[in-house]
Every structure is written in C-alpha cells, then in structure tokens.
Amino acid sequence: MPELTLEGMRVTARPGTTVLAALQNAGLSPLRFSLGGESRGALCGMGSCAECRAVVDGLTVRTCLTPVRDGQDVRRLLEVSRED
Amino acid sequence: MKTDLWDAVVVGAGPAGLMSALTTAQGGLGVLLLDAQPGPGGQIWRGAAAGQKGAAGELLRAVATHPAITVLGGAEVIAAEAGGRTHTLTVTSAAGLRQIHASRIILATGATERFLPFDGWTLPGVVGAGGLQAMSKGGLDVRGRRVVVAGSGPLLLAVAAGLRHKGARVLAVAEQAGLPAVAAFGVAAARLPGKSREALALAAGLLGVPYWAGCAVVRASGQHGLQSVTLRRGRREVTLDCDYLAVGFGLVPDTRVAALLGCPLDGAGAVHVNAWQATGVSGVYAAGEVCGIGGVDGALLEGFVAGCAAGGQIERLHDAPRRAGLQRRFQATLERSFALRPAQLPTPSPRTIVCRCEDVRHGELRGFTDWTAAKLQTRCGMGACQGRVCGPATETLYGWHFGGVRAPLLPLPLAQLLDEPTTLSPP
Ligand SMILES: Cc1cc2nc3c(=O)[nH]c(=O)nc-3n(C[C@H](O)[C@H](O)[C@H](O)COP(=O)(O)OP(=O)(O)OC[C@H]3O[C@@H](n4cnc5c(N)ncnc54)[C@H](O)[C@@H]3O)c2cc1C
Ligand code: FES
Numbered sequence: 001m002p003e004l005t006l007e008g009m010r011v012t013a014r015p016g017t018t019v020l021a022a023l024q025n026a027g028l029s030p031l032r033f034s035l036g037g038e039s040r041g042a043l044c045g046m047g048s049c050a051e052c053r054a055v056v057d058g059l060t061v062r063t064c065l066t067p068v069r070d071g072q073d074v075r076r077l078l079e080v081s082r083e084d
Numbered sequence: 085m086k087t088d089l090w091d092a093v094v095v096g097a098g099p100a101g102l103m104s105a106l107t108t109a110q111g112g113l114g115v116l117l118l119d120a121q122p123g124p125g126g127q128i129w130r131g132a133a134a135g136q137k138g139a140a141g142e143l144l145r146a147v148a149t150h151p152a153i154t155v156l157g158g159a160e161v162i163a164a165e166a167g168g169r170t171h172t173l174t175v176t177s178a179a180g181l182r183q184i185h186a187s188r189i190i191l192a193t194g195a196t197e198r199f200l201p202f203d204g205w206t207l208p209g210v211v212g213a214g215g216l217q218a219m220s221k222g223g224l225d226v227r228g229r230r231v232v233v234a235g236s237g238p239l240l241l242a243v244a245a246g247l248r249h250k251g252a253r254v255l256a257v258a259e260q261a262g263l264p265a266v267a268a269f270g271v272a273a274a275r276l277p278g279k280s281r282e283a284l285a286l287a288a289g290l291l292g293v294p295y296w297a298g299c300a301v302v303r304a305s306g307q308h309g310l311q312s313v314t315l316r317r318g319r320r321e322v323t324l325d326c327d328y329l330a331v332g333f334g335l336v337p338d339t340r341v342a343a344l345l346g347c348p349l350d351g352a353g354a355v356h357v358n359a360w361q362a363t364g365v366s367g368v369y370a371a372g373e374v375c376g377i378g379g380v381d382g383a384l385l386e387g388f389v390a391g392c393a394a395g396g397q398i399e400r401l402h403d404a405p406r407r408a409g410l411q412r413r414f415q416a417t418l419e420r421s422f423a424l425r426p427a428q429l430p431t432p433s434p435r436t437i438v439c440r441c442e443d444v445r446h447g448e449l450r451g452f453t454d455w456t457a458a459k460l461q462t463r464c465g466m467g468a469c470q471g472r473v474c475g476p477a478t479e480t481l482y483g484w485h486f487g488g489v490r491a492p493l494l495p496l497p498l499a500q501l502l503d504e505p506t507t508l509s510p511p
Contacts, residue, residue, distance in 0.1 A: 016123075016131065017223025024224050029208045029309055036443040039308045041208025043440075043473070045218030046127065047120055047160075048196045048338075050468035051440065064222065065158070067122045 004072040013068040020045075020052050020063040023074065031063075032077040053077060090116045092188040092394055093173060095161050095341055098126015099380050100372025101192030102143050103387030104394070108190065109152040111395020116184065117153055118175060120160035124148075126194055127214060128380050130221040139384075163491035164189075164344040166365050171345065176496060188367050188394045191342050191355065192387060195335035195373040198476040200235075201438045201446065202430030203303040205331075209310025213332035217243045220250050227251035230326040232313050234258035234301050237334045237422045238269065238379070245289035247330070255324050257290075258299035258315050260333070260428035261421060266297050269421035276414055278381070301430045304329050333424060335377045336476045342370060343489040352376065352419075359405070361390035369394050378415040385411055424480060432481070439474040441467020446481075455484040468495060 001012045004019075006026050013022045020042055023031060030039035031052055042052040045064050052063045055075040063074075091113035094105045102124060105117040117124070124144060125132045134144040147153055156177070163174035173184045197212045204210065211219065213235055220226050231252045233244045236259055244254045259266060274280040302314040302321060314323045337354040339347075347363040347370065350356040354377075355370040357363055363370050371390040372383035385407055392400045432438065434447030442463040452458035455465065455478060464478070465471035465488050475486030 014223055018219075021219065021223030021225075024219070031208070034206070034437075034440065034443050036437075038206055038437075038443070039208055040206060040440070041309070042211060042219065043199065043215055044197060044212050045215035045222065046196065046212075048469060048472040049199075049440070053468065064219070065120060065122065068223075 002068045002070040002072075004068055004070070004074060006074045007076065015068070017068055018064055019054070019056055019061075019066040019068055019072065019074055022068055023054065023063060023076070028076065030076075033080045035080060037080050088116070088182070088184050089170070090114055090184065090186040092116070092190065093118065093184055093186040094190045094192055095119075095173070096126065096192035096194055096372070096374075097121070097124035097155065097157075098192060098194050098372060098383065099128065099140075099143070100194070100374075100383035100387035100390075101126065101190070102147050103384045104190045104192060104369070104371050104391040105153050106143065106147050106150060107388050107391020107397070107400075108188075108395040109150050111391070111397045113152065113188070113395050115153045116156060116186070117147065118156040118159040118161070120158070122157045124155055124157065126192075127218065130218055160494070161341050162493045162496065164341050166345045166368065169367070171367060173341075174491070176492075176494075181496075188369070189345070190361075190387075190390050190394055191345075191347070191363070191368065191370040191374055192372045192383075192390075193338045193341055193374045194383075195337050195377060196472060196476075197332035198334050198336050198480065199331070199473055200333050200430050200477055200480060201432045201436045202301055203433055203436050204305055204310070204313075205430075206437050206440055207304055207306050207310045208308070209306065209327060210304050210329045210331065213240055213243045213330040214335075215332065216328055216330035217246050220247060220252075226328075228253065229328060230255055230324075231328045231330055232256055232258065232315075232324055232326045234299070234313070234315065234329060234331040235333045236260045236424060237332070238273075238418070239332065239335065241286050241290065241295075243330060244293060245286050248289060248293070252328075254290075254293045255326060256294045256296055256315075258301065259295065259297045259422075260300060260425060261297060261423070262425075263297040265421040265423075269417055272414060272417035272421075276381070276410060279414075298428060300428045301329075301331060303430075333429070333480070334422060335373060337374045337376065339374060340489050340493055342368075342374065344491055344493075350376075359389075359408070360393035361386055362393060376415060378411060378418065382411045382415060429480070438477060438481070439464040439467065441469050441473075444474075449478070450482065452482075452484075455486050455488065458484070459488065470494065 097119035371386035
C-alpha cells in the first residue's frame, strides 16, 4: 500500500484512491482558506471547482484528480493568497 | 513538446467516449482516447475495473485490449483549434504539454453538476451530490457518516443508494421537483428496456430513506464545517444534523472544448448534433451528455453512432433511429420532470458568496445585467475554476449567459507554458 506524508504525518492509503480521499480520511479540514479567509473543502470531486487544490511534491494540483503514490509529500494551501 | 497525428481522437473516457473509441477502432482507424481523470470510466463508472462483471467491465476490457486504441489518462485538453482537414488539441499531463492532430475528433466530455448558492454552501462538508459519490468512489470513507442528499434530478437517487451501499447513513433525499412530476418520470423510465429493473434495484437500496419531493434547501449551518442543514417542506422548516450535505441541481453539458473548436450549441446549451452525431464543424462529432443530459444508456447509444459515423460504418446503424427516438422521448420527460422551479430553489442573501474562487457575494452581483460587466467590476468567474461553478449558478440566478470560455481552459504551471508558448491562442 502506498505510504504518503500529509503535513508531516505518515499515512497509508489504498492504491487507486485519490490524494483528496487521503486528506479527508485523515480528518484534515479545512483543505484551504478562501481569499476572504473562509474555511473551504472539496466540492465537485471531479476536477471542475478547484476547491481541493493542495501542494503535492511541490506542485499545486487538484487533489481529486491526483492518485496516491508511494512517497508523496502533501501540504495544504493554508495561507490566504492568490496562488495562481 | 511531442507532436502526434491520429486518425481519430476521443476526448472523455466515460461511457460515450469508451463506446465511440471502440466503434471507431472497429472501423479500422487508429484512436487516441484521453481523459483528465487518471483512469477511464467517466462519472458513472469511476474506478470500475476492466473485466469486472457487467457492461462497464466488458466495455473497459474491450477498449483496453483493442490493438488500435491508445488510452491516455491524466491528460486534459486545455486548448483546441479546428482546421480545414486536421484539428489540433493541446493537452496537459504530468509529462508536460503535448500537441495532438487528428482529422476526426469525438467530443465525449460529459457534464458537470449545477451548484446553486445559499447561506452556508461554502462550508467544508457541503459537497456536490455526484461530487460526494465521486469522492466515495475515490476512496473517501463514508461509513457511519450522516448524509442529506438534496437538489434535483434522478442522480440524487443513484447517489443516495451508492452512499448507503458504502455504509453511509442517508437521512433524507430532498428533491425540488413536485411529486406528480417525479412520478411522471418514473412511469416514463419504466417503459424503457432495462430501466424498470434498474429502478427496482434503486428502490430496494433506498428502503427506509425518506424521499421528500417539493422540498427546498434553505441553509447550511456550522462554524468551520457543516453541522446541520435546514430544509423547507411545504410551510415547515426541518433542520437535520449531518456530516455531509450532498447537493446538486441537475447536470450541465461540459461544452468548453466544443466551444474552443467553434461547435454551435443548441438552445439548451448542449452541443448541437445531427442524426450522425456530427457537430457543425466538419470532422468533429459529439456524443453523450455533452449533447444533452440523458444518462448512461443514451451516452452509449450516441457513442456508438458517433463511432460508426467517424469510422465510416453506416451499415451498422440500421436500428439506431428507433433507439434514438426512444432515448429522445426519455430525455424530454427527464427535462420536464426535473425542470428547476424558482420557488423551490435556494435563495441567496446579499452576503451569500456566489463566486467561490474570488469570494464575490450575491449583493455585489445582482445589480449587473450580464456576465461581462460583472466580471470586469468584480472578478466573478476569473478565478481558478474559470467560471465552471459560478457560470451555471449565475445563469439560473440572474439569467446571464456565461461567455468566458477561452484557452487555456485552466491555469497552467508556468514551466509548461514556457516550454512552448506559441501553441496557445491569445486570451
Ligand atoms: C460528479 C458526477 C457523478 C455522477 N455519478 C453518477 C452515478 O453514480 N450514477 C449514475 O447513473 N450517473 C452518474 N452521473 C451521471 C453521468 O454523468 C452519466 O450517467 C454518464 O456517465 C454520462 O456519460 P458520458 O460519457 O456522456 O460522460 P462522463 O461519464 O461525464 O465522461 C466525460 C469524461 O470527459 C472527461 N473530460 C471532460 N473535459 C475534458 C477535457 N477538457 N480533457 C480531458 N477529459 C475531459 C471527464 O474527465 C470525464 O471523465 C454522474 C455525473 C456527475 C457529473
Ligand atoms: S473537488 Fe472540485 S476540483 Fe477537486
């Protein structure tokens, strides 16, 4: 089973699942803060809302489209900023 | 950047895309099938395995083992240009940007959910209805979680049954359409081959779950995450404590790639096609929910027709007009039965956020007459989702037409752009 690091915490996840599911199952909420500082979580689950974005191995990605892989390092975007 | 030339490219690997890729390849063409999701299956067959029992497993296996089909997952079309003979798609994936040329393109990009704003809808725990289904198929553990499913459409039932099967506690299904309309839909569905069995299975999976027709979502409440949802049934308000509110108001065809190619849309905002699933652009076909919302059977049928047409196998289409007629009638009933009723929709307050990416509120937006003016003044629709959430919402709320589709369809990492900046059309 892939083992990944979520905010410094090591977890295992079933192969074929998403980084989003790993974050949610670890209870990491909120996923990010909005421009106005509101707590936010995933919305669409299919790649269209971008609410689930987080930094995986240094790149900002939509975690609902990102499969878990062994050794991934995942960080939430907890600073309020325009990051794109 | 790599350059490729294909006989045919299919965009979207849901039921429509899988079926059209297979059918096209059977006509002797080399086919590239690509999808933004890591694996094939689309929305309904997300995470299904090739070879598993049933229609999904058989089709996935036939596609995976066909020598003339190449499947590319995690590949998203972000720009598209129609040419006279060959069309060009720009695709982003973990491997970088890639430009793909083909004389035939089949668009099977499916649909997205319509989300409507109400107080509390931005709280973590408020998710799409299909959205929660997708998350659970993606590995989210919903065992023991209390879920309220709300909004509109037959998808709510599929979602409630799916979540329950995964161990969630579905507290209620709240549908905005009225009971007579929902019943009319049930009767029409039962007349289609195979559908009545499906409906029975759904009903069995939902035994004991209250189904409230004519029910409106009022607000979601909580501090940093969802704690409860308030619904309105008749004149009474009901508040339910829950972990998830799974809420969606029907599906909207995802016509972004079609728009970039210049394909005309119909009055309902779907890609306009003729009886052969050909769009208004020569060599470009479309199939499935991008052409109108009609479920998996319609998607498969249209995928077959598009594949026959693109692959020059007109003789295989002898039974298609009859099946298409049945499907169109089903689709019309679906549309009528679950038409959104303004009085039963959530009402945003001036403080309710409408554009989640830029935190633009209803009070700032309702004074504008169209999307372009609002965008210039407020940045509504200019954030990371590029209007994919607020576009359909402002259409329902204010009657605006979202005209903001341009390449690239998503903000790209700078490194990829620098790799080959000339391939993207100017904003
Ligand atoms: C979130 C969601 C969940 C759903 N869950 C169910 C369910 O559980 N049961 C059910 O009966 N119905 C479900 N539906 C309804 C479902 O849409 C239809 O039944 C059926 O899947 C439609 O098939 P399709 O092939 O037309 O499109 P889809 O299955 O939607 O496939 C379209 C594919 O195109 C891809 N795509 C779109 N744009 C691009 C691009 N630019 N580049 C690359 N790829 C792209 C998408 O990633 C997607 O995989 C769901 C719908 C949604 C939106
Ligand atoms: S949850 Fe919407 S893009 Fe991932």
